[in-house]
Amino acid sequence: MVGSGQMNQKQSEVSLYGRCLFDTPWEDQGTAKLWISAAADWVQIGTWVSEQVGMEPRLGMENDQSVMFWEIEGDSFVNLVSDWAGQPKSELALSLSPELDLYVRGARLATVAIAARDVLAFAAGSGQEWLRVFMHCLDLADATNPDWEAWGGGQGTFVAAWIPAWSKEDLRVLRAVLGSVAQQVWPVNVGTAGQENQAKCAGLAMERWLWRCIDWHARQLLGPAGPAESARLSASPFRVRYRGEEETVHHWQSALAVKNTSEQRAFAADGWLLWRMIHETFQSSGWRKNLLCDRSGNGHYHLEFDLCPPGVQQKEDSGQLDWQLRFYVAHNVWSVRARLSEWWQQPGRTWRVGREWLVEPDSWFLPALQQAGQVAPEIAHSLQHKAPSAAQIGAQEVVHFLTETVPELLGQGFVVKFQDLQNVSLQDIRIRVRVGKTRRKVTLPSRNGVGERTGEGFFETNQLVEFDWTVAIAGKEISREEFENMVRQRTPFLELEGTWKLVPLEHLWEALQPLRQGNRGTTANLLSLTRSLLQVEAGMLGGAALEVELAPVAQGLREAWEGLLSHQQPPQVAIPLEFRGSLRSYQAEGLAWLVHLRRMGLGGVLADDMGLGKTVQVLAYLQYLKQQCLAQGPHLLLCPTSLVTNWRAEAGRFTPALKLYIHHGADRNNLDDNGLLPLDRELTKGCDVVLTTYATAVRDLDQLTAKAWDVVTIDEAQAIKNPDTKQAQAVLRLHSHHRLALTGTPVENRLEELWSILQFTTPEYLGSLAWFRHHFVEPIVSRGETRVAKQLHQVLQPVLLRRTKMDPDIRLELPDKWEVVEYAGLTTEQAALYQAVINRLFAGLNETVGPMSRRGRILTTLVRLKQVCDHPCLTSGGSADAGRSAKLRRLLDLLEEVVEEGEAALVFTQFRGMGEVVCSALERRFGWRPDFLHGGLSTGQRARMIEDFQTHVNSPPVLVLSLKAGGLGLNLTRANHVFHFDRWWNPAVEDQATDRAFRIGQVRDVQVHKFVCTGTLEERIDDLIRSKRALSATVVGQSEGWITEMDNESLRDLFSLDLPAALEEED
Known part of the structure; x- marks a missing residue:
């Protein structure tokens, strides 16, 4: 190739023209003609072109002008154009005319289709018109239209060729663009010699040119076929991909592999058998009339809506602050779109959108608008006007449109964009809770027989606090009254720094509900407020934050809440010196968590999976209390009868320094010589732990409630899952400083079981049973609200520790x-x-x-x-x-x-x-x-x-x-x-x-x-x-009663x- 540097500026500006003409038979390879104007430098330029095409030029006339021209065979033209397609235009010695450049673009698309393997092996009868063969291809893809007559029912002569499959949308889009440009650039009779009135012939000529290029390129890859090359052919991505009669397939493959298309490409075959194989491969292709023959853009364009807020669009007719929903036609693949207002200004029935000319696009976008109008009254109203291109939405209607109409439009496949409407960044949202002074409420003696926790803790149920809350968005603080007013008026918009922002009003309101429910105005029980804050934190969207601010008079609560928020990583605790054995890392964390709960004045549920060592963790905790002289009395441990032996053995193994007394058996009520019951006698001797069963506790409740226990631990706590049973009511009456529950299944059937266990360990933490059912059970079980389930999970985090065998760190220690x-x-x-x-x-x-x-x-x-x-x-x-x-x-x-x-x-x-x-x-x-x-x-x-x-x-x-x-x-x-x-x-x-x-x-x-x-x-x-x-x-399910x-x-x-x-x- 001669570079442009070898020719002067005037010569490099000379355009080379070209055209390829095909005869009527579909297998015709075509003849191409190249020419330059006679006014150009015939000597140097003509020499360069002659070197490219390999022949000398002739003189003639073209469009009533003297030209120098070359006539070459179709193969040579495809080869030449493909060579140009692989080079930047700047490296060509002279510029190509728009008509010739379009051939180059077509050859480039053919190479892309080849690389994507988006081609089909094809054959049709010799001598058929190309347009008829093209229409047969469209029929082949229709599984309900077995039109095999065109191939005949017996032996015949057929011509093999590779043609595009058009199964990939991006390739079909490029095809449509080239076809659209061809209608503007190529003359009416281009591509078909002797036929000037062929309908849409320019676009079809581009299709035929693409066929020609793809067939040529595929053959160059395959080369001549022969018995010795069967292995190479079978491995090629362009070989025939289906089975049939062996001789027919062999002849077909051979004809497809002929490298020079001037050679024999015909072969003899049974027409029906050949049609059957071709028909099968066309089913997965893109040969569909609605995909290849539609010029309105319906196949690769869609209707799009763009919502513009007030202050953004420039209105021509009024200064109203209504929102405007603009209508667009947008491309499915490329970032190309055009407003419908442009269409109504077109003088004819064609419209250029991007690089493509659409013909009568209103044939599909008007029905689409009517469909959208069935969902959106605003769009339906706009269709009453001539040339609809936008819909007006009143300021009071925007919220309904966004929350109700837009989801319906999206559900029907429409695209709705908020071009200039920005969501408030979640990182800019803060819920601020300000806690004021605290006081204690006056309490009356318990009348329900429920035992009390002795000692003081931060989270006592008679501790009252005053609080208030605000919402801060991007630095702009909104008071509780202002925010509630926004909710009542359903106006989730704020103008911040001159820009309208959309506030997740509904979500924030849902997240704030715990602060409004269960608390009396702006005064709350400290335990209830703590629970509410955990619920709010769980309900926040990612990035938004909850901030708790303590007034000077409430600074005493800081340690409590900081401790509460550190429940997942409590301060480490040294393993007691007299503890025989070692604790795994997660067991040591469990010990620290139990100590942390005691410091906070909270009971807890240790809900580790079966086999993870809940017994060992509790024994280590009791030994720790003894070592640190923190125990305020003996400890009481309740378990099912079947586990008494297990507890005794584990205590003897790990904590022999703890004096254990088993309060069980018939002799437990026999007085000794001093008139003492065994329980009293052992406590007098300094017993550390009393182990008994649930059944014994019910029978000996008077004895057990007469004692002030330090830690009351219940093992297999699901034994009290029904709060109305005697044993559940019995354990609630026990007096203790700290309460623990052990269970591998905090919830077996009903969430109320969880409430019953927590009512023992941390009374009122989950409210009353009626409150718990209303706020947690009904939303989670009856309505499946995952948001509420997440809130409950968050609320339980400080007082329930659960590790499973499937946890990554623990699973390493267990077999599968x-x-x-x-x-x-x-x-x-x-x-x-x-x-x-x-x-x-x-x-x-x-x-x-x-x-x-x-x-x-x-x-x-x-x-x-x-x-x-x-x-x-x-x-x-x-x-x-x-x-x-x-x-x-x-x-x-x-x-x-x-x-x-x-x-x-x-x-x-x-x-x-x-x-x-x-x-x-x-x-x-x-x-x-x-x-x-x-x-x-x-x-x-x-x-x-x-x-x-x-x-x-x-x-x-x-x-x-x-x-x-x-x-x-x-x-x-x-x-x-x-x-x-x-x-x-x-x-x-x-x-x-x-x-x-x-x-x-x-x-x-x-x-x-x-x-x-x-x-x-x-x-x-x-x-x-x-x-x-x-x-x-x-x-952490419902019983068979359902x-x-x-x-x-x-x-x-x-x-x-x-x-x-x-x-x-x-x-």
Whole structure:
């Protein structure tokens, strides 16, 4: 290529013209003509062009002017133009005319399509008109229009070619632009020799030129085909991508790979077979009439609305401060748009938008405006005027438009922009709460029998404070009265430094609600205000902040609130010297947290997962109090009977310096020689910790309430989840300085359980039960409000510490566990019994019965159905043979694999009778009978079973447990398989049972097997159990009572037996 530096300035300004003409047959390769004006320097310029095209020029006429011209073949022209397309215009020796430059742009698009592999292998009958072939291509993409006649039904001669696929929107957009420019630049008869009246021929000529360029480029990549090059062809991205008759495909591939298009590109093939293959590949292409033939812009433009606030737009007709919604036509890919007001000023039916000419675009944007007008009355009103280009929105209507109309417009796919309307930066929003003087309210003696916390703490319930709040936005402070007025008038706008800003009014108002609810005006109980501030903080959008300012008279509260906000990182505490053992890092943090709570005067719930060492953390805390001489009396610890042995052993191991007395057993009420009860005698001797059970505490409440305890700790605190039970009311009456609750499941079924536990540890922290239900339970459970769930989570942070085995730092110390559902069917006997139970239920429900009777029948049926799924003998008696239960047979088979691998397993069942059946079945299968740990055993018997199983002494590798008796506080890490033979309604209970094996100390992966009988209630309830986990995970589920509230039809759907799915084939 001769550079422009070799030619003078005058010569470099000479334009080279060019045109490519195609004959009627679609396979015609075309002939190109290049020319320059005779007025130019014919010698030097002509020589340069001749070198480019490889031939000498001739003289002739073009547009009534003498020209020097060259006629070249189509391949040569494509090659030449493609060469120019790869060079900057500045490097060309002479400028190209707009007409010729458009060929260069088309060649450039072809190379992009090739690089994107957006091409199709194609073939059509020889001699057909190109326009007819083009229309056939549009029909090929229509799966409902199998138009194969154009290819014929028998043997024929076809021509192969590569054509664009147009499957990518950005390539279709560029195609449309080139076609639009071609209509403006190319003459009417360009591209088609002898046809001057072809409709839209300039745009179609560009399409044909793109076909020509793509076919040429693809062939250059492939080269000639042959048997020796089959491997290279099959690896090429441009090979035929579908299967067919081998000979046809081979000839087609060969014709597609011909490098020189002047050579033979025709091949013989069966027309119907060829059409079938082509038709298949066109389905995923962009060959759609609405995408390729529409010139109005409907395919790649959309209607867009732009809302302009007052003071921004320059109004011509009035000085009103109405907001204006402007209408635009905007491009789907490029940042190009134009106002509709420009369209109405066009003299004709074409409109240039960016680089593209749109023809009759009102054919689609006017219907779109009418559709938008069905949502927005303002837009509908604008359509009543001639040439609608904007809608006026009154100042009082803007809020409704933004909050109601805009979301509907967005929902229907419209684009609405707020060009000059800025949202207030969240970093510029502050809620400021100013706390004034404090005072104590006068309290009367308790009449409800609730025990008191002795000693002083910051957060006493009789501490009252005065407060007020304001909202500061970008430095502009808005008083409480002003902000409430903005809310009443629904005007979430502020003009700040001459610019209108949108304030998240609704969100701020929701975030402020806790300060307005539960507090009497601007005076609040200190504990209630603390809770409200935590709720406000949780409700704030990211970046916005809550600021608490203390008046000089309230500076005494600073330490309290700073301590409260540091609940996640309390000051470190040295591990007591007389504590035998070590604490993991998270356990040391738990010790520090307990000490921190005591300093703040707050009780707390230690809610770590089962197996993370809650017992050890509490023992370390009690030892710390003794070492620091902080204990104000003995400590009281309550737990279920099954955990007494565990607490005694752990205390002896880790804190032998603590004197422990177990207040349990029949001799606890026997007087000694001095007339003292054992409890009094041990306290007189300096006992540090009294350990008792919930049941004993209820019976000996008078003794226990007569003492002033330092720390009262309740283990497995879900035992008081129902505040109306005797044991819940009993523990509330205990007098203490500090209260702690331990539980791995703060919420098993209902959020009210959480309130009951917190009412013990920190009375009134969650308000009254009615208040808690109104402000937390109903929004979270009934309405699923995640915002309120987040607030509750934040409120609980200071007084509830929960770590799980899935926490990254803790998970490193535990093996993985995974769950698998083991499906079993029903025997014929089981299926018959199952159906009989259902029939009896609905026969009874059809009778007129009261609500309580109806609930009782339903709950009884639930139990019966689970028993039938377990084994028929549980309901109808008879033999306990495993052959009567498909589920039992499945369990035995799985346990056989466990035993063979030298592993161990726990088997949980909620029915004692089923536990005995499992033990007998295992004895018949393996020759040994496993232990069965259930509620009917004494504490000593349970301890022996657990010790034997853990130490492998006289113990088979399987331990059977009842779900309730074996689901609390036991370490059974020998097992790495857990089988839930029958299912509980509550996932938290199942997880507790699983955690007997999945605890610290476990060195192997734990596999959890959950049995489900297909086609039965168990299969349907399995899905319900999984979904029920969400509530517990959100804030720390409802009991099976919800089933009893179903109508009969819903019950029938839940209980019904899907016999084909349930019945298991029997030998």
